[in-house]
Amino acid sequence: MSTELKQEQLEIEKIIKEKQTIGINRYITQITDTINFEIKRTWKTFIIMLFVYLGIFLLSLLLAELREAAGVELPEESIDYLGDYFGFFGILIIISTATFGGGIIAEDFQKQTGNLLFPKISKSRLLIGRIISRYALNVILIAFYYLMVGIITFYKYQELPDTYIISMGWALFYTFMVFTIVIFMSSINKSKSAAIIISILLFLIAFNIIDSILMFTRTGIEPIFLPTYYENIIQASLDMPDPRFETVSFGRPGGNNPEFKRWLTPSIPGAIIGMSLISFLTLTAAYLLYKTRQSKNE
Amino acid sequence: MNENNDDILIQLKGLTKRFGNFYAVSNIDLEIKRGEIVGFLGPNGAGKTTTMKMMAYLLRPTAGEIWIRNNGDLTRLSSKNRDYLLDNIGFMIEIPTFYGDMTPRQILSYFANLKGYPRKKVKIRVEEVVRLFGLSEWIDTKIKKFSKGMKQKIGIGSAIIHDPEIIVLDEPQTGLDPKARKDVRDLILKLKQMEKTIFLSSHLLYEISEVADRIAIIHKSKLIAYDTLDNLELKSRKSLINFELIDYSKHNLTDLIERLNKIILPLNGLGSGSVNKIRFNENSKMFEVPFNGVPENQLKIHKALFENNFNVLEFSVPKANLLESLFIDLTDESYKEMLSPEREIIPN
Ligand SMILES: Nc1ncnc2c1ncn2[C@@H]1O[C@H](COP(=O)(O)OP(=O)(O)O)[C@@H](O)[C@H]1O
Ligand SMILES: [Mg+2]
Numbered sequence: 001m002s003t004e005l006k007q008e009q010l011e012i013e014k015i016i017k018e019k020q021t022i023g024i025n026r027y028i029t030q031i032t033d034t035i036n037f038e039i040k041r042t043w044k045t046f047i048i049m050l051f052v053y054l055g056i057f058l059l060s061l062l063l064a065e066l067r068e069a070a071g072v073e074l075p076e077e078s079i080d081y082l083g084d085y086f087g088f089f090g091i092l093i094i095i096s097t098a099t100f101g102g103g104i105i106a107e108d109f110q111k112q113t114g115n116l117l118f119p120k121i122s123k124s125r126l127l128i129g130r131i132i133s134r135y136a137l138n139v140i141l142i143a144f145y146y147l148m149v150g151i152i153t154f155y156k157y158q159e160l161p162d163t164y165i166i167s168m169g170w171a172l173f174y175t176f177m178v179f180t181i182v183i184f185m186s187s188i189n190k191s192k193s194a195a196i197i198i199s200i201l202l203f204l205i206a207f208n209i210i211d212s213i214l215m216f217t218r219t220g221i222e223p224i225f226l227p228t229y230y231e232n233i234i235q236a237s238l239d240m241p242d243p244r245f246e247t248v249s250f251g252r253p254g255g256n257n258p259e260f261k262r263w264l265t266p267s268i269p270g271a272i273i274g275m276s277l278i279s280f281l282t283l284t285a286a287y288l289l290y291k292t293r294q295s296k297n298e
Numbered sequence: 299m300n301e302n303n304d305d306i307l308i309q310l311k312g313l314t315k316r317f318g319n320f321y322a323v324s325n326i327d328l329e330i331k332r333g334e335i336v337g338f339l340g341p342n343g344a345g346k347t348t349t350m351k352m353m354a355y356l357l358r359p360t361a362g363e364i365w366i367r368n369n370g371d372l373t374r375l376s377s378k379n380r381d382y383l384l385d386n387i388g389f390m391i392e393i394p395t396f397y398g399d400m401t402p403r404q405i406l407s408y409f410a411n412l413k414g415y416p417r418k419k420v421k422i423r424v425e426e427v428v429r430l431f432g433l434s435e436w437i438d439t440k441i442k443k444f445s446k447g448m449k450q451k452i453g454i455g456s457a458i459i460h461d462p463e464i465i466v467l468d469e470p471q472t473g474l475d476p477k478a479r480k481d482v483r484d485l486i487l488k489l490k491q492m493e494k495t496i497f498l499s500s501h502l503l504y505e506i507s508e509v510a511d512r513i514a515i516i517h518k519s520k521l522i523a524y525d526t527l528d529n530l531e532l533k534s535r536k537s538l539i540n541f542e543l544i545d546y547s548k549h550n551l552t553d554l555i556e557r558l559n560k561i562i563l564p565l566n567g568l569g570s571g572s573v574n575k576i577r578f579n580e581n582s583k584m585f586e587v588p589f590n591g592v593p594e595n596q597l598k599i600h601k602a603l604f605e606n607n608f609n610v611l612e613f614s615v616p617k618a619n620l621l622e623s624l625f626i627d628l629t630d631e632s633y634k635e636m637l638s639p640e641r642e643i644i645p646n
Contacts, residue, residue, distance in 0.1 A: 026381055026414060029411065029414070030411075030412050033408060033411040033412055034408075034412075036408075037404070037408040040400070040404060041397055041399065041400060044399070111395050111397075112392065112393060112395040113395050113396060113397060115390075115391050115392045115393065115394060115395065116390065116391075116394050116395070116396070116409070116453065116456050118354075118356055119354040119355075119356060119384070119389040119391065120409055120412045120413055121412050294357075
């Protein structure tokens with residue numbers, strides 16, 4: 001009799017303990033389960049993107065080889081050769097990040113998949129799981145690109161610049177910042193495709209126009225508030241320019257052309273602070289919008 | 299706590315949701331007991347989904363409380379306990395939609411894991427649920443190839459995947475063809491056999507009347523009735539005659555009613571049918587006779603009682619209550635649809 005009671009007591013204690021631990025345990029398992037599921041779900045996109053990255057690399061390689069075949073000498077420094085592979089890299093990052101991130105919030109409302117999902121997992125955990133999984137896939141793509149560029153550079157020069165890894169670090173940081181902006185776009189747009197297209201247009205056109213306006217109005221302001229500005233540090237960090245701006249002029253050669261100041265790259269602390277701040281603000285705004293968002297399809 | 303209370307699995311107390319100045323749900327009190335199927339009936343826009351969303355903690359109530367039983371105790375739902383408290387409920391709210399590129403196995407496994415189903419048993423559980431729905435061959439097929447009815451089944455599957463005690467289904471039959479609707483109905487009955495407690499909404503009476511033990515009717519955000527179907531139908535007859543018999547207690551009540559039925563029912567102008575029978579109201583100590591509301595029938599019934607030597611103390615036709623007027627006055631288009639007598643022929 002008393003052992004039975006004891007058994008019962010233990011059972012109850014176990015249940016109470018389970019209740020208490022459900023919080024933190026569940027928090028972690030739900031996130032890892034989401035990562036798992038999301039990787040399966042975005043796998044196809046990932047494979048397509050892998051081919052896009054490979055394609056751009058091969059095209060860049062082809063250009064380099066054609067140049068060499070035409071008699072143009074290889075650059076003296078491996079850094080300069082490496083740098084030639086980053087002409088389209090910024091666009092590549094934007095396209096893959098927008099593709100991975102465009103649906104991150106909008107999709108569940110657009111397709112109403114949230115109806116089944118949200119009673120089972122809180123929006124914050126879902127978002128964290130998705131950010132981790134999709135960013136991780138993006139990291140793999142970028143690492144893959146660096147690997148190929150590294151291999152070909154090493155093959156030509158038998159060495160890699162010390163700054164190679166640092167440049168990749170900046171690329172990953174920049175990708176994260178782009179990602180947060182795409183997430184923000186996904187939180188305010190109705191559909192996944194709208195979020196993707198608007199993100200791409202924003203980066204490829206809008207921000208660049210603002211950049212040019214700043215230059216031509218001779219404000220001299222360093223465009224630290226422009227997300228695209230930070231892309232420059234990916235390549236610049238291979239060999240930091242000094243000073244970080246240049247003077248350019250447009251017009252007829254030899255004419256009395258006006259000169260403009262063009263910023264080449266943010267400083268290292270500037271980039272860290274600027275990108276952190278932009279990421280933090282956009283992510284917070286996106287999360288707050290997400291939390292209050294509801295599917296209204298009635 | 300008395301025995302009665304132990305049976306309550308969900309209790310809504312004064313549940314209210316306001317959007318701006320608009321009340322989507324006002325002051326709803328509702329109890330759902332262990333093992334019963336409660337139908338939640340109301341026209342589109344009545345507030346069914348909003349109520350269920352509050353139960354799922356997807357919307358915060360403007361006022362009121364939700365109490366849910368888990369591990370024995372009735373506990374008030376809050377942000378702190380919602381994780382484990384809601385483990386005891388499975389929800390399918392609004393139309394279930396899936397990521398088309400995923401398979402039932404992938405999606406259901408994910409959901410089972412999210413809800414903390416024992417990891418080692420997830421695989422078996424998923425296969426079991428899919429088999430229950432007769433979709434075993436489709437378990438590894440992408441959901442985009444599924445018909446509406448199949449998706450609906452997987453939607454219900456995702457509600458029950460973690461084997462909760464309570465299942466909340468929002469319009470599970472809406473938009474399905476008759477065959478799929480029958481499948482869903484059978485499924486609900488199967489779940490009842492497994493001793494699940496089910497709360498399901500619909501805007502069509504006949505969908506709910508096929509399965510529900512009790513029906514809660516919501517109209518313009520307010521709960522206007524909560525009773526068994528028989529009682530609701532009884533109340534919804536055109537009129538009701540109430541009469542009191544002085545010496546009814548001398549007789550065996552069942553026999554007495556039997557006798558009254560024989561004498562009176564042919565006169566009530568409603569034809570036969572179980573719901574048209576005479577009832578004894580314990581509260582008022584009156585007998586209730588449904589009839590067609592025509593004065594001539596009322597008179598005939600009155601006469602018949604005297605002729606058969608019943609000592610009638612009181613004989614009245616009370617004014618229609620809210621529910622009756624609702625059922626009678628079908629001017630509102632949405633109610634016409636809701637109460638449509640046309641039942642589509644469902645293959646058996
Ligand atoms: N998020 C919302 N904001 C404003 N009004 C809403 C919102 N959700 C629902 N409503 C309104 O509340 C009422 C009840 O909606 P709902 O609960 O979906 O009804 P039902 O499920 O019974 O058809 C409707 O009039 C609907 O337009
Ligand atoms: Mg609804």
